[in-house]
Amino acid sequence: MSLGGATSSRYVFIASLSTPMVVGWYEPLQPDPMGIRASEVKGLWRWWARAFVAGAMYDLGLLEGFSRRDVVLSPSRDDVKRINFVVGKVMGLGYAGDAGSEASRFTIYTEYTGRGSLQPKCSSDGLQRIMLLALKKSVCFYSPGPATRFSITVEKRRSVDSNAELTAVKILVAVLQLSGVGNGGRRGLGSLDLSLPPELSFRDLRQLISDVYDSTVDIVKRVASREHWNVRRQVAAPPLPVVSRKSFRGMPVTRVLLARARDFQAVHNFFTRSERCRVLAGSPTCDDDLRKTLNAWVLGLPRGRGGAISTGYTLRSISRRASPILVAYHTRVNSLGEGAYISILFSADWPTEVEWYGAGHQRIAIDLNRLCDAYTIAVNELTAYLQRLGIVTSSIWP
DSSP states (O other), X not given: OEEOOTTOSEEEEEEEESSOEEOOEEETTEEOTTSSOHHHHHHHHHHHHHHHHHHHHHHTTOOOOBOOSSBSOBOOHHHHHHHHIIIIIISOSOBOSTTOOBOOSEEEEEEEOSSSOOOOXXXXXXXXXXXXXXXXXXXXXXXXXXXXXXXXXXXXXXXXXXXXXXXXXXXXXXXXXXXXXXXXXXXXXXXXXXXXXXXGOOSXXXXXHHHHHHHHHHHHHHHHHHHTOOOSSOOSSOSSOOOOSOEETTEESEEXXXXXXXXXXXHHGGGSHHHHHHHHHSSSOOOOHXXXXXXXXXXXXXXXXXXXXXXXXXXXXXXXXXXXXXEEEEOTTSTTOOXXXXXXXXXXXXXXXXXXXXXXXXXXXXXXXXXXXXXHHHHHHHHHHHHHTTOOEEEEEO
């Protein structure tokens, strides 16, 4: 990645694929010629910007939240307004609200800059997420390598708050370290290796996240004082995914781990029970802890399917609940280090009930106690899985 100075109005990110990226299809049987789309990058950018801002608000006692009949905790209307105000109006990522509408002060362009034309590959390579997608349709992907290179250009149209805007750019750097792009990005597909220039260099990802977090806290403090924000009751658990320094009931709200894995596929396939069982029990069939306690829903719930299903978990009150465990994988050419970065974001925005179909049928009630138990079991099982594979992990955050 190449960036101008701190006051630059144009930022050019050079990125190479470190893991396969699922190809989008813009018409039948025609792969997307763009590869990375600007809208995907912008969506990830805003999602993580909200997580950083909400995390600062949570740690400062500025999140309220409320319980709903169908969701354990949701952000309140004021929470949403305030988060969107900081992300959109102050950081400049686009705003529509009580303070007036404003288009994003940043424009993103993406371009394939690798050698030759993009040639998708159409076999699973044993990657669980691609095999799952292939059940319903043909799925192809772009393979990683030095020839698969892209530029992501971010232009700042005008400046209102240079410090907040620079923080937003740093969040984008963190985004491309913690998330992949495209379908399966939460499972590490579409991860991008970056190179950083001296004027925006960080020793490692820990330093980058700390810098962004501290800057975001300062911004939220300033805005809260100016806008006279206060809450009558502070929420116990975060009602949405956040980047926080706090713990909830002895468990870090936000964890980022570095797994020094040379094999991306091993980490990626943790999310399939048969693969977990192969590693933990030596057989593709077993009752691992997530299965025995009926807590595997904590690894993410897909979009609801009408009618009864043969096996697995389903939900009817909300459309889906994405996994709180995100994986991104980087090689040694990445400026901020190689290995798998695993983000675990504890939040209470889960449905109050899911249904399990297996040997029988069971309705599972979810509350904060069950959430804490499920997260703990998932993290313990992930740790045991990585240890069994001989993969060393270390803590990046908090």
